[in-house]
Amino acid sequence: MAFSSVRSSTLLGVQGKAVDVEIHVGMGLPGFTIVGQPDEACRESRDRVRAALLSCGLPWPNRRITVNLATSVHERKGGAGLDVAIAIGLLIVQDILPNEIAERYAFIAELGLDGTLRPVAGVVPLVAAIDDRIVVVANECEREARIAARDEVVCAQTLAHLVKCLTGEAAWIPAPTRTSIIIAPPIVDMKDVRGQSAARQALEIAAAGAHHLLFVGPPGAGKSMLAQRISGILPVLTDEEAVATTIVHSAAQVSLPQTGIITLPPFRAPHHSTSLVAMVGGGTSTMRPGEISLATNGVLFLDELGEFAPTVLDALRQPLEDGVVRLARAKSSITMPARFLLIAATNPCPCGEGMPGVCVCDDSAKKRYLRRFSGPLLDRFDLRVAVSRPHVDELLADTPAESSAAIAKRVLHVREMAMLRSGCLNSSLSADMLDTFAPLTVAAAALLRHHLERGRLSGRGYHRIRRVARTIADLQSANNRNIDNSVDRVDEAHVATALALRVGVHPQLNGDKL
Amino acid sequence: MNEECIFAAALSAVPRLGTRRLSAMLAVQSPSKAMEMLGREAPGTQEIAAMKQKLEDGEMSVSYVGAHDYPALLLDDVARPSVLFYRGDLSVLQQRRVGIVGTRAATAAGRYMASHLAYDLSEQGVAIVSGLARGIDAWAHKGVLLALDRDTKSHDGKISARDSHCGQAIAIVASGLDVTYPKENAELWKFVAEHGLLVSESPPGTMPEAFRFPLRNRILAALCEVLVVIESHAKGGSMITVEEAQRRDITVMAVPGSPRALSSAGTNLLLQQGCAPVVDATDVMVALGLDNRRNHPQVFDSRRTPSVQDQELISHMRGEAVTLDQLLMRTRTDLVQTALALGRLESEGWVVNNAGWWEVLGRGC
Numbered sequence: 032m033a034f035s036s037v038r039s040s041t042l043l044g045v046q047g048k049a050v051d052v053e054i055h056v057g058m059g060l061p062g063f064t065i066v067g068q069p070d071e072a073c074r075e076s077r078d079r080v081r082a083a084l085l086s087c088g089l090p091w092p093n094r095r096i097t098v099n100l101a102t103s104v105h106e107r108k109g110g111a112g113l114d115v116a117i118a119i120g121l122l123i124v125q126d127i128l129p130n131e132i133a134e135r136y137a138f139i140a141e142l143g144l145d146g147t148l149r150p151v152a153g154v155v156p157l158v159a160a161i162d163d164r165i166v167v168v169a170n171e172c173e174r175e176a177r178i179a180a181r182d183e184v185v186c187a188q189t190l191a192h193l194v195k196c197l198t199g200e201a202a203w204i205p206a207p208t209r210t211s212i213i214i215a216p217p218i219v220d221m222k223d224v225r226g227q228s229a230a231r232q233a234l235e236i237a238a239a240g241a242h243h244l245l246f247v248g249p250p251g252a253g254k255s256m257l258a259q260r261i262s263g264i265l266p267v268l269t270d271e272e273a274v275a276t277t278i279v280h281s282a283a284q285v286s287l288p289q290t291g292i293i294t295l296p297p298f299r300a301p302h303h304s305t306s307l308v309a310m311v312g313g314g315t316s317t318m319r320p321g322e323i324s325l326a327t328n329g330v331l332f333l334d335e336l337g338e339f340a341p342t343v344l345d346a347l348r349q350p351l352e353d354g355v356v357r358l359a360r361a362k363s364s365i366t367m368p369a370r371f372l373l374i375a376a377t378n379p380c381p382c383g384e385g386m387p388g389v390c391v392c393d394d395s396a397k398k399r400y401l402r403r404f405s406g407p408l409l410d411r412f413d414l415r416v417a418v419s420r421p422h423v424d425e426l427l428a429d430t431p432a433e434s435s436a437a438i439a440k441r442v443l444h445v446r447e448m449a450m451l452r453s454g455c456l457n458s459s460l461s462a463d464m465l466d467t468f469a470p471l472t473v474a475a476a477a478l479l480r481h482h483l484e485r486g487r488l489s490g491r492g493y494h495r496i497r498r499v500a501r502t503i504a505d506l507q508s509a510n511n512r513n514i515d516n517s518v519d520r521v522d523e524a525h526v527a528t529a530l531a532l533r534v535g536v537h538p539q540l541n542g543d544k545l
Numbered sequence: 546m547n548e549e550c551i552f553a554a555a556l557s558a559v560p561r562l563g564t565r566r567l568s569a570m571l572a573v574q575s576p577s578k579a580m581e582m583l584g585r586e587a588p589g590t591q592e593i594a595a596m597k598q599k600l601e602d603g604e605m606s607v608s609y610v611g612a613h614d615y616p617a618l619l620l621d622d623v624a625r626p627s628v629l630f631y632r633g634d635l636s637v638l639q640q641r642r643v644g645i646v647g648t649r650a651a652t653a654a655g656r657y658m659a660s661h662l663a664y665d666l667s668e669q670g671v672a673i674v675s676g677l678a679r680g681i682d683a684w685a686h687k688g689v690l691l692a693l694d695r696d697t698k699s700h701d702g703k704i705s706a707r708d709s710h711c712g713q714a715i716a717i718v719a720s721g722l723d724v725t726y727p728k729e730n731a732e733l734w735k736f737v738a739e740h741g742l743l744v745s746e747s748p749p750g751t752m753p754e755a756f757r758f759p760l761r762n763r764i765l766a767a768l769c770e771v772l773v774v775i776e777s778h779a780k781g782g783s784m785i786t787v788e789e790a791q792r793r794d795i796t797v798m799a800v801p802g803s804p805r806a807l808s809s810a811g812t813n814l815l816l817q818q819g820c821a822p823v824v825d826a827t828d829v830m831v832a833l834g835l836d837n838r839r840n841h842p843q844v845f846d847s848r849r850t851p852s853v854q855d856q857e858l859i860s861h862m863r864g865e866a867v868t869l870d871q872l873l874m875r876t877r878t879d880l881v882q883t884a885l886a887l888g889r890l891e892s893e894g895w896v897v898n899n900a901g902w903w904e905v906l907g908r909g910c
Binding site for chain 1: 899
């Protein structure tokens with residue numbers, strides 16, 4: 032037989048694409064060529080496959096070999112995951128394996144020189160791309176692979192073992208029995224946070240309505256401490272969200288938890304030296320997902336917001352609005368999920384104190400510092416809270432504060448209420464939906480009007496305040512356990528709270544009423 | 546313009562001719578004689594023509610030691626400026642004069658104090674002397690601007706700001722009069738030049754170099770009868786002005802602040818040393834010998850008196866800026882109620898949010 036076609040898949044962004052590895056062996060000078068836009072790792076597979084075949088005592092055809100990587104789209108194919116597919120194809124053309132195998136199985140693994148099957152990055156999306164065949168993966172990837180296709184996954188140890196399994200001479204490695212699913216509880220709890228009642232409540236509102244949150248405060252005030260505790264008060268992911276999040280993490284080669292599937296909302300805290308590509312994704316020919324995609328369905332925490340490169344921060348604006356990031360390159364364009372809750376922390380000025388009367392920064396230094404956050408980015412934070420160092424009495428108080436579990440209950444309640452009412456979380460309410468689901472009382476409307484007239488609120492800010500006020504009203508009714516008659520109107524108190532939790536970051540120089 | 550004035554202006558721009566030497570020369574002879582005396586060092590005809598052009602472009606006037614219009618206030622000064630460049634009217638110096646100075650990095654409460662004090666004093670016909678710097682200086686003159694504006698409006702615009710009985714604005718700046726610094730005060734700069742008196746000892750085109758500011762402060766101090774420091778760090782330009790004022794036996798008064806606020810460290814230090822405190826315009830009027838309590842029984846505050854609960858909240862914020870967190874800690878009330886009260890107080894103008902910190906404006910209720 033001179034021709035065979037074996038199914039495998041390659042990765043682009045967070046999406047796997049099925050690839051048919053076509054192999055032709057014919058007359059001519061012995062040689063090996065791969066066509067169909069392979070990348071460097073792919074081209075090197077010639078040497079790996081040859082060594083693996085010889086190591087396992089299998090023959091290498093001394094004829095002219097052509098490998099073609101066929102997909103529906105013309106894109107560069109990357110990764111070493113095609114190795115086993117090429118090896119199996121070579122065995123089929125030499126009639127060592129029957130041709131039916133190619134119709135029943137697909138292969139996703141790299142080969143070692145001794146013939147072992149090695150794991151590859153992004154097994155979840157790679158396996159998900161294949162729907163009509165049993166997928167063979169390396170033993171180490173078995174757990175990940177089962178997330179995408181529960182039963183149609185088998186594993187082998189080496190190429191020799193794989194050949195025996197395929198011909199029925201040996202048994203596949205049995206799937207390990209898993210008794211229980213361990214969910215490690217988050218180690219950090221809200222009860223460790225002393226004082227800071229405004230900041231705590233802001234965090235709760237942010238979690239309940241998925242509102243973006245900015246902490247402004249001096250060093251040592253506990254901004255990072257608070258932010259890290261948000262994972263503990265967010266609800267666990269739904270099955271759908273869990274799979275979507277796991278796929279992104281798998282594609283980016285981020286280690287997955289013991290259970291294989293990510294069930295807790297991810298918390299990503301990239302350092303402020305993070306580059307643009309690392310933040311939004313792209314870079315290699317396979318378009319690795321960036322931090323914003325990894326934070327999908329979870330939290331992106333940017334500590335020291337002012338130290339990030341302005342281009343990196345401004346790149347967040349579009350994903351913040353759309354919930355996806357669209358990357359276009361000369362040869363491909365892809366869309367990756369990026370629906371995350373943004374929490375950021377910054378000092379108010381270079382000296383860090385910020386408090387009028389205590390701060391020693393001169394005006395120009397302050398202005399230069401604040402110029403790093405663009406207005407449009409600041410406007411996207413629904414909540415902007417000044418955090419101050421807790422008072423000594425509070426720090427040393429014996430009574431612990433409310434625990435994460437208690438807050439999480441309220442947060443879950445509000446989220447469920449919002450989904451029931453409007454089908455989305457409060458932060459994604461559109462302008463018309465706000466009028467339907469968050470009508471204002473007369474007093475509340477008057478208060479907002481006052482702030483709009485004095486130029487303290489932008490149009491975008493107006494809607495954001497109303498969304499936050501909706502969440503505050505929901506939280507209040509959750510607190511009163513009035514599940515049946517939830518507050519249906521947003522009143523003045525809720526709007527005032529939303530306004531108090533959204534302070535201006537720039538020092539106010541003209542607010543004095545003369 | 547007078548030929549002698551242009552000569553004096555040109556002389557002040559000669560590089561190695563110090564203020565002291567020039568002022569000694571001009572005290573005994575006219576600028577044209579002084580030019581002859583200088584010989585080769587004297588400015589050439591070209592430079593004189595350029596100076597004349599600059600003065601005309603900037604609508605500046607010149608006065609020098611020995612000229613008939615040179616302010617008598619400065620004539621006996623220990624470090625009198627040899628040549629004064631000014632825009633506006635020197636007769637403004639005939640009014641009673643109070644200097645208001647302070648830090649550039651002022652709190653909202655400090656700016657409020659500066660503008661209100663200046664407003665009240667100006668209404669009583671007292672001129673306000675300041676340096677047109679950022680912060681306190683600028684807000685003091687904004688207070689004067691408002692007082693003049695209200696006064697002309699109350700006369701249906703029939704009188705100009707110059708005829709108003711209100712005190713005028715006197716500004717002493719460090720750069721040349723054609724170099725506006727800081728840029729954001731350009732409007733105010735123009736206002737003072739047109740309605741009050743804008744003075745500098747630097748020839749036109751002089752950049753605002755750092756060493757000129759302490760020098761400017763001595764003229765500022767010399768032109769005051771009473772100097773009020775609103776807010777100042779322990780070391781700073783205002784404290785230099787205070788030293789210059791004390792050297793000239795001019796009364797220095799200070800506005801007290803929280804002992805924890807760095808921005809009031811300088812004023813609190815002055816109070817410790819025995820300066821009289823200023824809480825409102827009456828204190829300054831008494832120091833000027835213009836006790837007017839019978840004329841104006843009470844300074845009118847247009848803000849509505851807050852409710853008892855809100856007054857309680859204000860009492861927790863008195864003294865220094867607080868964050869919402871600290872306020873909740875002090876009042877032990879819940880977030881929603883506090884936010885509501887803050888919203889009310891802010892719309893009435895009792896409190897203001899300054900980059901996340903809440904401050905009380907004025908003396909309160």
